[in-house]
Amino acid sequence: MWRRVASLSPLISSSKPSSLCSAGYGLKIWVSFSTEAPAPLADGADSQEKTPFITFVLGGPGSGKGTQGVKIAETFGFTHLSAGELLRKEMLSTSEYGAMIHDKMRKGKIVPSEVTVKLLQREMESSNNHKFLIDGFPRTEENRMFFLLMQVGTEPNLVLFFDCPEEEMIKRVLNRNQGRVDDRIDIVKKRLKIFQALTLPVIEYYSKIGKLHTINAVGTVDEIFEKVYPIFESCEAIK
Numbered sequence: 001m002w003r004r005v006a007s008l009s010p011l012i013s014s015s016k017p018s019s020l021c022s023a024g025y026g027l028k029i030w031v032s033f034s035t036e037a038p039a040p041l042a043d044g045a046d047s048q049e050k051t052p053f054i055t056f057v058l059g060g061p062g063s064g065k066g067t068q069g070v071k072i073a074e075t076f077g078f079t080h081l082s083a084g085e086l087l088r089k090e091m092l093s094t095s096e097y098g099a100m101i102h103d104k105m106r107k108g109k110i111v112p113s114e115v116t117v118k119l120l121q122r123e124m125e126s127s128n129n130h131k132f133l134i135d136g137f138p139r140t141e142e143n144r145m146f147f148l149l150m151q152v153g154t155e156p157n158l159v160l161f162f163d164c165p166e167e168e169m170i171k172r173v174l175n176r177n178q179g180r181v182d183d184r185i186d187i188v189k190k191r192l193k194i195f196q197a198l199t200l201p202v203i204e205y206y207s208k209i210g211k212l213h214t215i216n217a218v219g220t221v222d223e224i225f226e227k228v229y230p231i232f233e234s235c236e237a238i239k
């Protein structure tokens with residue numbers, strides 16, 4: 001298990017436009033297999049330190065984030081974290097948040113940032129991997145800021161946006177048959193509205209800072225993966 005021992009200060013204020021596949025922003029992770037607190041190092045460095053590589057995958061409901069996320073993770077060695085899946089798992093556990101998560105989800109609403117970020121952080125901190133593909137998060141500007149400031153302290157290296165027409169997303173969600181409480185036409189319409197009002201501004205932010213890759217999400221799963229593949233293949237920082 002790696003342990004996060006990080007300082008946030010140098011990470012937040014970069015005003016330079018970044019490349020579309022940027023290396024880390026300086027959050028260092030000190031790899032430790034001990035349960036003890038890491039001993040301070042004389043020179044402040046550690047030969048085992050790793051910088052996390054974070055990819056956010058965004059898109060409307062049914063745009064294919066989860067489907068492509070699995071393929072990207074398998075092909076390029078990422079740990080795939082679906083924020084929605086983590087919330088669903090938490091909802092079914094005995095967690096104190098279970099009832100609240102259920103209530104938000106069945107209405108298509110957004111769960112408070114501190115809950116979602118806590119779940120993501122728990123997964124990241126218990127992973128041996130340093131490459132994370134986070135699907136379906138951040139949903140809102142507040143989510144984005146919370147992740148940046150409170151928890152992981154870094155901007156993502158890459159952001160993918162699966163751009164899909166609404167009719168296609170609705171068709172896919174209604175055919176999904178996974179028993180999700182929110183896969184109903186009335187709720188899908190609400191989720192689409194929330195996507196437009198709250199998530200599109202996040203996507204625009206990543207476009208402005210030069211991190212966004214927009215993928216036309218119409219076509220077969222393999223056709224879409226063919227468009228995604230070169231983005232990661234050409235990214236030296238993940239090798």
Ligand SMILES: Nc1ncnc2c1ncn2[C@@H]1O[C@H](COP(=O)(O)OP(=O)(O)OP(=O)(O)O)[C@@H](O)[C@H]1O
Nearest residue numbers: 060061062063064065066067172173176219220221
């Ligand atoms: N390119 C595609 N063509 C047709 N169906 C697809 C395609 N990609 C995914 N699907 C199917 O559409 C449904 C929704 O896909 P997926 O779960 O990956 O979307 P999502 O973006 O994760 O949605 P949500 O935000 O609701 O979790 C699934 O049943 C999936 O098998």
Ligand SMILES: O=c1ccn([C@@H]2O[C@H](COP(=O)(O)O)[C@@H](O)[C@H]2O)c(=O)[nH]1
Nearest residue numbers: 083084104105108109110111116136137
């Ligand atoms: O960051 C997040 C991610 C998800 N939610 C809630 O979960 C559902 C389903 O999410 P999917 O990514 O579509 O699986 C979503 O409608 C929200 O209710 C969230 O609040 N925050």
Ligand SMILES: [Mg+2]
Nearest residue numbers: 065066082084
């Ligand atoms: Mg999904």
